[in-house]
Amino acid sequence: MSAQGAEIVSLAREWVGTPYVHQAACKGAGCDCLGLLRGIWRQVHGGEPEHVPAYSKDWSEPQGEERLWQAALRHLVEKPLTQAAVGDVILFRMRASAVAKHLGVQSVVGFAEQRSGAARPIGRAHGGNGSKFIHAYSGHGVVESPLSPPWQRRIVARFHFPEETV
Secondary structure, eight states, X not given: OOHHHHHHHHHHHHTTTOOBOTTOEETTTEEOHHHHHHHHHHHXXXXXXXXXXXXXXXXXXXXXXXXXXXXXXXXSEEEOTTOOOTTOEEEEOSSTTSOOOXXXXXXXXXXXXXXXXXXXXXXXXXXXXXXXXXXXXXXXXXXXXXXXXXXXXXXXXXXXXXXSOO
16 A cells, blocks of 8 residues: 555545535535545645536536546546555446546455456455445435445546646
């Protein structure tokens, strides 16, 4: 586990229990999945990486543009899906016809990922391979959840925070 990855997870865990509030990014008061990542970014790098335009609460964007993915590519470091590490930012596509619009921070890398280098379900009930991630979603707020097979199937990209920003 890298020191940076451990720091990212530690910061993310400080947000657990924060209520879900669409487009918010305030630890303890409210955030959505992007707000969680924005808050961690501010703690690590100071300031916002860029102005965040308004976005819809549901999983569809009428324009069909991958805005979240594009923003992640501008500010984070993309890595292969098979190289799971603690502290990774994970991008999810919740429906096949929708844009990728959910984010989380990998908090635990399960034994199947460690052994094979790939996130693959192995049939353990509800918990998949032991991996976990921290994310915010409606009705639950910020939680640490098992990175179960249904979640794993929705992963479309994996990133890590840059060591420094320009």
